[in-house]
Amino acid sequence: MRKTIRATINGQARDLAVKPNQTLLDLLRDDLRLRGTVEGCSVGVCGSCTVLLDGEPVSSCLVLASNAEHRQVTTIEGLAQKGELSRVQKAFLEHQAFQCGYCTRGMIMAVEGLLREYAAPTEDEIRDYLSGNICRCGTYAEVLAAVQSVIRSTRESPVS
Amino acid sequence: MMAVGVSVPRVDGPAKVSGTAQYTADIELPGLLYARVLRSPYPHARVLRVDSSRAEHLPGVVALTRDDLHDVHPYYGSLYRDQPIVAVDKVRHVGDVVAAVAAEERDVAEEALDLIEVDYEPLPAVFDPLEAMRPDAPLVHESPPDPASHFHAPGGFRYQGGNVLTVFHVAQGDVAAGFRDADEVFDDTYTCPVIQHGHIEPHAAIAYWEASGKLVIYTASQNPSVVRDQLAEMFHLPAALVRLVVPFVGGGYGAKVHPRLEPLVACLARKAARPVQLVLTREEVFYTAVRHAAVVKIRTGVKRDGTLVARTVETVYDKGAYASTGPFTTKNGGTVSGGPYRIPHQDLTAYCVYTNKPPACPFRGFGVPQVSWAYEQQMDVIARRLGLDPVELRLKNLLREGDAFVTDEPVSSFGLDRCVEQVAAAIGWDGPRAIPTAVPAVVRGKGVACAMKTTMTPSNSAASVQLHADGSAVLLTSSVEIGQGARTSLAQVVAEVLGIPVEWVVVSAPDTDVTPYDQSTNSSRTAFSMGHAAQQAAGQIRARLLELAARSLEARPDDLDLADGAAYVRGAPEQRRTIRQLFQEHFGLPVGNLFGSYDFQTSGGVDPVTGKGKSSAFFFLAACAAEVEVDTETGKVRVVNIATAVDAGKALNPRQCDLQNEGSMLMGLGSALFEELVFDNGQPVNGTFLDYMLPSMEDYPRQFRSLLVETPHPDGPFGAKGMGESAITAVAPAIANAVANALGGARVADMPIRPDRVLDAIRRHQESQA
Numbered sequence: 001m002r003k004t005i006r007a008t009i010n011g012q013a014r015d016l017a018v019k020p021n022q023t024l025l026d027l028l029r030d031d032l033r034l035r036g037t038v039e040g041c042s043v044g045v046c047g048s049c050t051v052l053l054d055g056e057p058v059s060s061c062l063v064l065a066s067n068a069e070h071r072q073v074t075t076i077e078g079l080a081q082k083g084e085l086s087r088v089q090k091a092f093l094e095h096q097a098f099q100c101g102y103c104t105r106g107m108i109m110a111v112e113g114l115l116r117e118y119a120a121p122t123e124d125e126i127r128d129y130l131s132g133n134i135c136r137c138g139t140y141a142e143v144l145a146a147v148q149s150v151i152r153s154t155r156e157s158p159v160s
Numbered sequence: 161m162m163a164v165g166v167s168v169p170r171v172d173g174p175a176k177v178s179g180t181a182q183y184t185a186d187i188e189l190p191g192l193l194y195a196r197v198l199r200s201p202y203p204h205a206r207v208l209r210v211d212s213s214r215a216e217h218l219p220g221v222v223a224l225t226r227d228d229l230h231d232v233h234p235y236y237g238s239l240y241r242d243q244p245i246v247a248v249d250k251v252r253h254v255g256d257v258v259a260a261v262a263a264e265e266r267d268v269a270e271e272a273l274d275l276i277e278v279d280y281e282p283l284p285a286v287f288d289p290l291e292a293m294r295p296d297a298p299l300v301h302e303s304p305p306d307p308a309s310h311f312h313a314p315g316g317f318r319y320q321g322g323n324v325l326t327v328f329h330v331a332q333g334d335v336a337a338g339f340r341d342a343d344e345v346f347d348d349t350y351t352c353p354v355i356q357h358g359h360i361e362p363h364a365a366i367a368y369w370e371a372s373g374k375l376v377i378y379t380a381s382q383n384p385s386v387v388r389d390q391l392a393e394m395f396h397l398p399a400a401l402v403r404l405v406v407p408f409v410g411g412g413y414g415a416k417v418h419p420r421l422e423p424l425v426a427c428l429a430r431k432a433a434r435p436v437q438l439v440l441t442r443e444e445v446f447y448t449a450v451r452h453a454a455v456v457k458i459r460t461g462v463k464r465d466g467t468l469v470a471r472t473v474e475t476v477y478d479k480g481a482y483a484s485t486g487p488f489t490t491k492n493g494g495t496v497s498g499g500p501y502r503i504p505h506q507d508l509t510a511y512c513v514y515t516n517k518p519p520a521c522p523f524r525g526f527g528v529p530q531v532s533w534a535y536e537q538q539m540d541v542i543a544r545r546l547g548l549d550p551v552e553l554r555l556k557n558l559l560r561e562g563d564a565f566v567t568d569e570p571v572s573s574f575g576l577d578r579c580v581e582q583v584a585a586a587i588g589w590d591g592p593r594a595i596p597t598a599v600p601a602v603v604r605g606k607g608v609a610c611a612m613k614t615t616m617t618p619s620n621s622a623a624s625v626q627l628h629a630d631g632s633a634v635l636l637t638s639s640v641e642i643g644q645g646a647r648t649s650l651a652q653v654v655a656e657v658l659g660i661p662v663e664w665v666v667v668s669a670p671d672t673d674v675t676p677y678d679q680s681t682n683s684s685r686t687a688f689s690m691g692h693a694a695q696q697a698a699g700q701i702r703a704r705l706l707e708l709a710a711r712s713l714e715a716r717p718d719d720l721d722l723a724d725g726a727a728y729v730r731g732a733p734e735q736r737r738t739i740r741q742l743f744q745e746h747f748g749l750p751v752g753n754l755f756g757s758y759d760f761q762t763s764g765g766v767d768p769v770t771g772k773g774k775s776s777a778f779f780f781l782a783a784c785a786a787e788v789e790v791d792t793e794t795g796k797v798r799v800v801n802i803a804t805a806v807d808a809g810k811a812l813n814p815r816q817c818d819l820q821n822e823g824s825m826l827m828g829l830g831s832a833l834f835e836e837l838v839f840d841n842g843q844p845v846n847g848t849f850l851d852y853m854l855p856s857m858e859d860y861p862r863q864f865r866s867l868l869v870e871t872p873h874p875d876g877p878f879g880a881k882g883m884g885e886s887a888i889t890a891v892a893p894a895i896a897n898a899v900a901n902a903l904g905g906a907r908v909a910d911m912p913i914r915p916d917r918v919l920d921a922i923r924r925h926q927e928s929q930a
Binding site: 104 | 170180410411816825826857864
């Protein structure tokens with residue numbers, strides 16, 4: 001029934017027994033107890049379950065767990081390094097780019113993906129890229145400001 | 161002030177951006193079972209047979225049917241107990257709960273659902289609330305609903321009978337005489353569809369029973385105290401033997417007020433004798449709570465100079481299948497359906513009507529966005545016909561501080577005129593004209609609207625504060641952190657009173673074993689009511705500290721103040737005692753606690769027959785101005801610039817108020833332009849996020865301004881009142897008015913302003929001008 005795959009979860013190589021119909025979201029939440037990734041719509045449109053697969057944002061509710069084989073999965077729990085929040089997380093804090101917080105993890109992961117893909121996205125590009133992450137609390141202006149602040153600070157002091 | 165009125169960072173920020181904030185579905189308990197619900201495929205049917213025996217043959221499966229309800233009260237509801245835990249005799253909407261199962265694995269639970277056998281006898285159904293009011297309409301409930309043993313929300317409405325659950329009515333003056341006196345009379349009808357809250361966290365709850373017979377529930381609820389009381393009633397338990405714990409809640413906007421999943425999981429957990437978790441799928445959320453659709457018929461008489469003289473409004477709210485708080489929503493919307501205007505002759509009626517659709521529940525704005533959609537559009541119709549400026553027309557007729565409202569109560573903390581003036585200025589209001597653009601088919605227009613809303617009155621909130629010897633403090637409160645920033649703003653209130661840094665205050669999550677009663681985290685009442693209770697509770701400790709310091713410093717308490725965790729003599733700050741020193745002197749050791757607790761009850765309520773009385777502990781006031789772009793070839797509307805102004809009394813945390821304003825604006829924008837739950841024979845046809853559109857970042861207007869007016873309220877903490885629901889009441893009509901102004905008066909009276917409706921309005925307008 002279960003098949004063992006090897007995947008890198010938040011930087012750690014893991015051997016994982018996955019069910020054929022198991023989604024990556026269920027693998028993360030149920031088997032790995034990584035509850036920071038949450039389900040919103042189960043059809044891949046709200047973005048709250050966004051994680052990075054080899055650096056690219058995906059809706060983990062639509063990805064089969066077995067598709068993570070030999071790939072790198074990064075979740076919200078994997079962003080902080082040695083207890084220090086990522087620059088995106090810090091910017092979300094600073095700009096208060098959250099309210100209820102439920103979509104926030106997926107939104108942060110999508111922004112991480114955006115900034116891997118684009119060095120300096122324009123406002124139009126940011127809006128387009130993040131339009132698949134729904135915040136019903138309506139905190140979009142703050143998210144936009146947080147992203148733009150990361151872009152500015154990266155331009156001023158680039159990180160490797 | 162040091163802590164209040166300052167945009168301090170949110171206390172829940174680190175948990176939320178790190179991904180460690182815990183929501184209900186994240187909680188793990190040993191032996192947890194997963195529940196699934198069997199739902200009705202029929203909008204209305206008699207349930208002839210429910211047999212779960214085959215399902216229960218699956219290993220570890222527990223099933224709940226109507227046969228398991230013999231020793232509990234099978235129906236629940238905050239006003240009327242008309243909603244069964246699982247179907248008893250009938251199902252009343254597609255998606256109604258028929259039975260439920262729990263199993264160790266989710267897929268086993270899913271499999272078990274398929275094995276439950278149900279025989280239905282389909283019955284004629286009614287979906288349109290106006291049809292449901294006819295005497296020959298099928299009855300959604302055959303017998304009068306059972307009033308809750310004590311109403312868990314204030315009344316002010318009358319039971320009617322048939323499908324008309326309740327009616328609210330209030331009047332003043334002599335309407336017939338008023339209309340005779342008018343130079344012009346306007347008759348219009350406006351409608352609003354069913355929309356859904358769209359909280360991204362689905363409803364979720366976990367229940368288990370302790371060996372002592374105590375029921376424990378973790379739930380994404382907006383009002384744990386009230387749900388606790390209703391569960392106690394249901395299971396014939398003392399309230400103290402029901403414990404509700406509320407982790408972080410991922411949005412609610414009203415959908416998580418009052419029992420939703422709790423009765424069902426409690427019954428399943430009791431039968432299974434194990435903890436049971438139920439998390440709804442998105443499709444199920446659309447069956448569980450929606451916003452009332454409404455039809456608003458409005459007739460207004462005016463003088464040629466724009467003075468409003470008479471108005472009758474008849475609002476019909478589509479209740480769906482179960483009462484929930486619909487009668488109260490109806491009262492709330494009905495009370496303000498004449499608008500925030502001085503109108504000497506008014507007659508306002510609102511009906512709450514059952515249909516075979518999912519139950520309508522509290523929704524941000526609580527019945528007001530439906531009526532403001534009507535009266536604020538009609539204000540612009542009036543202005544256009546009389547050749548008056550819409551902003552001037554509103555300012556001319558607005559209620560002002562101290563004026564009598566239709567309920568006969570004087571209005572106070574009423575800065576609505578400033579809200580209107582500020583939004584108009586913010587978008588550069590220059591009249592109701594069509595503004596050409598570089599593209600011939602695209603026109604722009606600007607529109608304004610304003611509205612008022614009442615809050616749940618009377619209501620009760622209690623708070624308890626513990627001060628530790630090191631000067632840090634805990635606020636025990638049942639207010640729910642649902643995204644609005646309750647924990648932060650309440651911490652600010654306590655910090656301000658005790659003169660300690662905000663970071664020294666911890667605000668508890670609700671846990672009814674330890675946190676005192678709170679009516680509800682709804683009606684934007686937390687800042688006002690819980691804020692008041694917290695201020696008074698902390699105030700008791702403040703008084704004790706000043707008394708102790710006065711003795712120690714040989715000064716009068718009146719000459720002392722608190723700051724930075726110490727008491728000091730005003731004007732001589734070197735004469736001071738830290739809180740620790742005061743504890744040392746008081747207790748003999750630097751240990752212990754000082755306690756304060758306060759129970760805040762707002763008074764008032766309106767008479768169920770006359771509608772007169774004190775409708776609200778405070779008034780929500782909002783104005784919105786919008787500039788839109790309309791493509792006259794495609795009918796597409798885009799909001800290019802929008803401003804909302806609300807009277808916050810006193811903004812405890814201005815940034816947080818801006819965020820609430822922003823969220824309210826965007827929700828209003830979604831409802832104005834595209835949100836609509838569409839039904840086919842009672843079946844929602846777009847009940848997923850693939851099909852039901854929520855505003856995304858691409859819909860967010862390029863320009864938005866949140867404006868905060870502050871007219872302090874005497875009962876609010878530091879003058880604060882609720883504001884999270886204010887803006888949504890004014891946004892949709894402002895957008896509608898902007899569209900009409902862009903189109904030279906062509907108007908879409910039915911929400912949402914879909915492209916096909918825009919094109920239709922243009923065509924009809926051209927025909928009428930020809």
